[in-house]
Amino acid sequence: MDNPLKTSLSKQISSRRTFAIISHPDAGKTTLTEKLLLYSGQIHTAGVIRGRKGRKFATSDWMSMEQERGISITASAMQFSYKDVIINILDTPGHEDFSEDTFRTLTAADCAIMVIDAAKGIEKQTLKLFEVCRFKKIPVLTFINKMDMPGRDPLDLMDEVEVALKIKSYAYNWPIGLGKGFCGVYDRLTNQALIFESSAKGGSQLATMSKRTLEDPKILNLIGQSELDQLKEDLSLIDAAGNSFNKEEFLSGNLTPVFFASALSNLGIEPFFDTFINLAPPPSARFADMPDGTEILIDPVKTPFSAYVFKVQSNMNRKHHDSLAFLRICSGEFEKDMVIKHHRLNRNIRLSRPHSMFAGERVTLSSAVAGDIVGVINPSIFFIGDTVSLTGGFNFKPLPQFQPEIFARVTPKNVGKRKAFDKGIKQLAEEGAIQILYNQNQFDSTFYGAVGRLQFEVLQYRLQDEYKVETNLELLPYQCSSWIIGDIDTYKKSFSSIIVKDRWENLMVLFNSSWEKKYAIQENPNHQFIDVKY
Ligand code: G4P
Secondary structure, three states: OOOHHHHHHHHHHHOEEEEEEEEOOOOOHHHHHHHHHHHOOOOOOOOOOOOHHHOOOOOOOOOHHHHHHOOOOOOEEEEEEEOOEEEEEEEOOOOOOOOHHHHHHHHOOOEEEEEEEOOOEOOHHHHHHHHHHHHOOOOEEEEEEOOOOOOOOHHHHHHHHHHHHOOEEEEOEEEEOOHHHOOEEEEOOOOEEEEEEOOHHHHOOOOEEEEEOOOOOHHHHHHOHHHHHHHHHHHHHHHHHOOOOOHHHHHOOOEEEEEEOEOOOOEOHHHHHHHHHHHOOOOOOEEEEOOOOOEEEEOOOOOOOEEEEEEEEEOOEOOEOOEEEEEEEEEOEEEOOEEEEEOOOOEEEEEOOOEEEEOOEEEEOOEEEOOOEEEEEOOOOOOOOOEEEOOOOOEEOOOOEEOOOEEEEEEEOOHHHHHHHHHHHHHHHHOOOOEEEEEOOOOOOEEEEEOOHHHHHHHHHHHHHHHOOOEEEEEOOOOEEEEEEOOHHHOOOOOOOEEEEOOOOOEEEEEOOHHHHHHHHHHOOOOEEEOEEO
């Protein structure tokens, strides 16, 4: 007989949809997130979520710097219900310079929505983020936004997705009318045209729509003869020349279903969300390493509680001056006060106050299941990548680490602030915001590496804001780096490169240019150069 407790756990886990929205800045990620909250009933009027241009302040933007700038710097997580599923949405920043935090956050997602601006197509950040999804085999749904504005030809956009991302695409719906004439979408699965009646108040409230088949005589009055002819022509073209939809291919990351919509005006939003909750996978089994080097599969239902730390964040809330570790639960159920094994420290710990996040506020949880993200108070015991579980005996795969591209020396302006400075740097390095690098051959040997320029701005801002330390920053001339594996005595070092060690004593070479790096790779065929440590 089935164990009723397991059956109920299985039901809870299969109702989870844990995902991230990835995009280039301004493509509409925040607007889409907001609409998900609107359609789930969490908010009743759209337009209250973010701090941009004088709107009320942000839910997922935690730090005051983010609020001042109106961008989301740290990745955050929110949980709420939409129809009969529980949504865990991981917020990944999409601005120009972004940190490893973003990449690590993506490892906690079971699926991603890629938002593309219809006028701009695939942009730089989208491509970068998509590469991580591809590497982690995360299924991606493509949301082509701003269809209410003049944009590129939908067939062109489909083609660009395939060429730039090297993935098959399938138009799940097709736009009816473009730009100002965008009035609906044709759902290719149900063979129905969904015609929108413009939503009230510029998209701040739900849109209403009517469903018609193309044979329905009323459709002519709704969209007009020329749109109907164009739609029929487009559909026959994509039916004949396009890919067919295959869920397995989508789940394995080889095919992306494409949706056309306008997040701002709510056109196409509800049908997208409804399809999304059906297509997006619930938490699935994950591989972990055993001490003897073999791998095991951790089943979300059958394996008792297990999780890993994908993010550490200090001083998130001015009311609580502490550090939080964010855990992605991979299996089983977590209960308040549960005693679990911390694998790296090899000791038992009690997790007494697990939190979930909504609107930057902590909500204390009494239980959570696989797929959920919980924040726990971190008295410096959790590092990024740590595995915790009820049974012990395995570790989830290490999280990726990216080679820094920008380097600087940072010092406190006031030497009397050294202690606070060291504390701040240590915490921020533990969060993965920057990497501490040690140059063995020089006095004043410590400096810092980051994946993007903004990370240094954030570092200085946070040192001042949270640790009350003003700093001087001197950028160093190095432009790229690489970890190296091999005998250091036989390594042929170019004139201007230097060799440093990271916090874990791994050797890294810093180069003045990518040309110099290419040359070093050529000159040292017996050494391995590593850009991303997975
Ligand atoms: P992001 O989080 O990806 O950076 O983008 P965000 O949602 O903030 O959207 C960027 C801009 O694009 C915003 O305008 C937003 O209103 C607009 N936008 C988003 N979706 C659509 C859409 O479907 N159609 C149209 N026409 N515009 C859209 P903004 O002027 O920069 O800011 P705001 O004053 O509207 O906040």
